Amino acid sequence: MAGPRSRHEHVAAELRARIRRRDYAVGQALPTESALCAEFDVSRGPVRQALATLKNEGLIRVSRGKPAVVRSHEATQRLDTFTPFTEWAERAGRTAGNRTLEVARRRASGAAAEALGLTAEDFVVEVLRVRLLDGEPAMVERSTFIDSVGSLLFEFDTDSGSMTAYLAGRGVHFDSMEHVLDAVAAGADDAANLGIAPGSPLLRERRVSRDQNGVVFECADDRYRPDLVTFSIVNARTSFPDP
């Protein structure tokens, strides 16, 4: 992740910082490409690459022949690809961090047992982590794995990064996932872990994940601070028939 920044990364990081500290309102235009070239003393290539990066992150909207316009102050995760958190953060030039609260092997509780197709006698491995963006608590993650997969995680430092990447290296692939999004009020625990007031609205993503053989091996309940992370999706007409 480290290493010297290329010119386009430098331009993207600076513009991203300005957008995040609200130097521009949503809808406001960024400086023109020419102005950015002059300010950063670079050619058009790096400027355009930086703008493409910010567009991909959902921060700006780009129209041909016009200056880019700020679309959102928050980083947004694209729902149609659902990139794992660590990878998404890195691509967006943010630093992902993890604070593991618990990795526990225990007998399956009601909801997880049902989602995973287990009985209350079966064991599962539950991982509870706070996920950080640039050091700030952004999400509380509750993942429950079937025992054969979850046991692999006792050999993994869950503070170090992506369980998705680790499990892929052990041959367990998140082959398909079903997500349900809603909103919940933060309880006392979530509020304390996220540094927000109890009752604050959180964006919740619940999911069930299947491996390459179609076996459900994980269910999860992830709760995001909406001031730090949103989700986005674009529908084109092919996917949106006229009524």
Added chain:
Amino acid sequence: MAGPRSRHEHVAAELRARIRRRDYAVGQALPTESALCAEFDVSRGPVRQALATLKNEGLIRVSRGKPAVVRSHEATQRLDTFTPFTEWAERAGRTAGNRTLEVARRRASGAAAEALGLTAEDFVVEVLRVRLLDGEPAMVERSTFIDSVGSLLFEFDTDSGSMTAYLAGRGVHFDSMEHVLDAVAAGADDAANLGIAPGSPLLRERRVSRDQNGVVFECADDRYRPDLVTFSIVNARTSFPDP
């Protein structure tokens, strides 16, 4: 919409009602196909069609050779297609309703002006509606249209149904939409309109819609009661590269 119900619609409606009144827990199995055939005195065809309908609504999960399992008690809108509310409700066997609070032509305010690329001197048409599911307030909809499109709505009974369908009939198509999802606390107005306590978490969908010529003609801020509506999406591996 009307007309006598076919056999599969009857089976779907009955199973849907049972799921919604929590006769089954999430994760619990429905009766087997054979049991359903016996109970409803129909052949396998209508039973399978009914189960496919409920699966499509996000209420159940179907695996080959096993009874269907309840996935959610709430109806869920699929994010990858983003069917208009009225059409989605009808397909799900629910009754959509609308209570128009305001249709107003006024000068563009800050955020909408920026999203629509207008100045504060330009006019927009703002539509504020409460959208109902089976008579219950489920969502507060705030749509802002550019004047040329919004003016068409003064000839439309906004209590009667889908603006999407009406505008398509007038040659204005929702060709592509960019959505951002997050969560917000209900303010006093939203709480009163939705019949919930102020501060309750709401699932918010903001969007910008373009017509067939790529022109942004609508921006919207829709706030859903998460106990009545959730959003769902399925990712398969093709859209989810390994890290």
